[in-house]
Amino acid sequence: MIEFSGTRFSYGQDTILSDLNLSITPGSFHFLTGPSGAGKTTFLKLCYMALTPTGGGLTVFGKEAAMLTRDDIARFRRKIGVMHQNCQFLDHLSVEDNIALPLRVQDKFTESRATDLADLMDWVGLSHRAAALPPELSGGERQRAALARAVMISPDVIIADEPTGNLDWDMAQRVLTLLVELNRMGKAVLIATHDLNIIRSVKGQVNARVLRLKSGQLQLAGSDL
């Protein structure tokens, strides 16, 4: 669904990514690691078209990314669940409304979806905070809410940036179980993280590939994990 072929990206003069080749197919599970500042977030932004490659090819759902208009991108985003590193929310809407937001902007929020929403909130342990405003959440709660929003539309691809950075071990496991479950249903999952323990704990459950970003290049991580 997302095809990198010789893709390059630079912010002005700073080349962050060079000559990337990767194919994200339905049902695949990828981890993306690399030191802070390596370009993990940048890579994910290319995937969800927040950034456009400065060279090489990138096709998303069969279309060349550079050719897409803003509204095309908006429509493709409805098939991609994104959990942003900064967990962006609308601070004037309740947590619940924020999680339902992807449906609301499509005018697709229905009764049956409301039960899904309640189940989801329960799973990520936010039922008791459903009516709170995002600024009233703790750091970890915010991350869970962001993940819940990303999976709410049951997208074809789930992209999560450091989903467990502020979570304790138990809650992190819970969240990963959800992602593994979705992956088994055929969704592609792409997670950027610096926490190798998280990667190890998932490797037993699904056939995950671990990619490492180093000096702008994508490497397949060895069996040392």
Add this chain to the structure above:
Amino acid sequence: MIEFSGTRFSYGQDTILSDLNLSITPGSFHFLTGPSGAGKTTFLKLCYMALTPTGGGLTVFGKEAAMLTRDDIARFRRKIGVMHQNCQFLDHLSVEDNIALPLRVQDKFTESRATDLADLMDWVGLSHRAAALPPELSGGERQRAALARAVMISPDVIIADEPTGNLDWDMAQRVLTLLVELNRMGKAVLIATHDLNIIRSVKGQVNARVLRLKSGQLQLAGSDL
């Protein structure tokens, strides 16, 4: 310097912290752990007077926290370096200017401080991003910049909320070394984190106490760490 005695705190009806007793003295090193949503951030906010206890006593630098005016708080903050969980910056100022901000609001930015600043930026690995704007930083870079700002004024107390959540292991060690160094110079350090590996790696270097927040109570964590 910071004395909790039977301190309670609740957001509206939700009691988050009850009957806290703790004394943060010069040269002490505390870790604060607990599951997501336990109240770690809330506890830190009480320490730096962003929140006022809803019951019990809390004295900061010998003054009762409830009695302080906003300007008193502003002046006390100049002795407390805070690294906020959301890393708040002024997005229109460069990273460097943001790190120097605590000095600028006191009109105390001088030549000699400029060298300190350069050294500090170097240590946290941000020299090459000094001129960037905060939104152009990666998640980990932002955390390091926030920490640099917290220690810039060489405060008496350093309070850091999840300082390594977005950092890879090597960078996290580097940041912790800086905090340990400052602690050896007599500064009190208080770190909230959910990452037990981080705590273990520091315990060998300094005499750190590990506190655990559980159902609103503060417990001293056992030797299982």
Add this chain to the structure above:
Amino acid sequence: MSRFLRLLRGHPAAEQIVPRAGFTAWLTGLTAFAMAALAVCALAATFAAGRLADRWSSELARSSTVQVLAPAEEVDRQVTAALAALRTTPGIVSARALDMAEQEALLAPWIGTGLPLDALPVPRLIVIEETVEGPDAAALALRLTAEAPGAQYDDHTRWRRPMIAAADRLRLISGAALALILFATAAMVTLASRAALAANARVITTLRLVGAEDRFIAGAFTRRFTLRALIGAGLGAAGAALAFLFVPDVGAEGAFVTGLAPQGQEWLALAGVPLIAAITAYIATARAAKRALNTIEEA
């Protein structure tokens, strides 16, 4: 236009999702209110000045006279000479000597009737119809002295002409004020909506992140600002119009100076004020939204 109307109906989801915009929305409403009220004042002033100038101009058209006072045997020749001179003077439309009956009627209030006017050395009057600009008084006097020494130009319009000039000037200035008001309103609404959009940059990036199209985002802002402007301007214009309604009229005598309040279909023009404000707000906000959507980066 249909797009404009569709906009006012709105998009139910977008409305709830975009934040209320608080102060900037109020600011827009208030701006529209004040500007509409001032626009109505300026419009009324423009209309009143226009009416004054028109009325006075038409009154001027037959206002000045030339008296010819000469010995009885000279008087007819001088009247003819003066008429000839007047008819070739630029700024004079027509000139006509009054006959004795007319002159008698004119003098009756002063000297009563029953005087043997034709026997008396009464001056003869020439009534002149002037253009709005009128003749050059000094040049005309000089010319009359040469051709008909007994003729004297009496410019009754002297004191009215500057009033017309003043009315014209008032019309000019209130017209300029009107233009300033329109321009300032457009600029203020633009800036207010830009400020609102800039303040909501994070809202916009967040909405994009979850797949909202441009139309959805822009619509929510545009609708709010347009509605605020329409309501604010409506209230402002109505308030000012009411003020004009309740100022008592000058009465019948006022026909000469005309009231300050708008008259007849001028009221219709006032009704246009809020409409123009809303359209201005719509265009200004739509442009600001387009600009913001092009400027605000993804995150």
Add this chain to the structure above:
Amino acid sequence: MSRFLRLLRGHPAAEQIVPRAGFTAWLTGLTAFAMAALAVCALAATFAAGRLADRWSSELARSSTVQVLAPAEEVDRQVTAALAALRTTPGIVSARALDMAEQEALLAPWIGTGLPLDALPVPRLIVIEETVEGPDAAALALRLTAEAPGAQYDDHTRWRRPMIAAADRLRLISGAALALILFATAAMVTLASRAALAANARVITTLRLVGAEDRFIAGAFTRRFTLRALIGAGLGAAGAALAFLFVPDVGAEGAFVTGLAPQGQEWLALAGVPLIAAITAYIATARAAKRALNTIEEA
């Protein structure tokens, strides 16, 4: 006041630290500009209307006449009766019969000199000095008919009185517009600075986090808005004043209607416009900042 001046000097660090506030600051400047220009127009209109009303009022004071036309043996009695009636009529300050020489001078342009006026049945003229309100014309006519059937009241002020009323009304309306402008400016600046402060809530919490005092934060905003208002209003007032300067004057004849442009020390009042705008902006922003600092929560 010294606080106000100190503020304009500013705090070097605060200025660099608080964001430029972009659109809202421009909005304030523009609002001040437009409002100051409109205020100058309204002020000028108020002044001009005041001058018109004053001048016309004083002209009115000696404008009407009564003619007494009666058989020669009756005329003196009727003049005396009319004078007595007039002197006891409310709205009339004084009444005086013209003597023959005066009347002759008055009639000269119409019937020439050298007429044996005393031998002719010429009407006698009574000149009346009225109060500004003048007498009740209908009642007076009735009374004169009763006491001096040959007397006829000729109200030359008839057409001027409504003009004075109109000028007064114009003064009232432009004064109201002035008040509206002042109020709207204050409200707009308040809302603009509140919008700016609300948009900068994160800046404020961040500054607090690093130990900035209230004064530091508020000062940076207040100074910016006050300066913008001062500069904007200064330019706006100057622009409008220039416009008045360059509109050509009505000339000497205009003495009757008076020019629209401010005169003499009225110009000084215009200079007050930007000052009042700046002070208004200062108070509005200082209050908005205080409110924002009390409202915005720590984080």
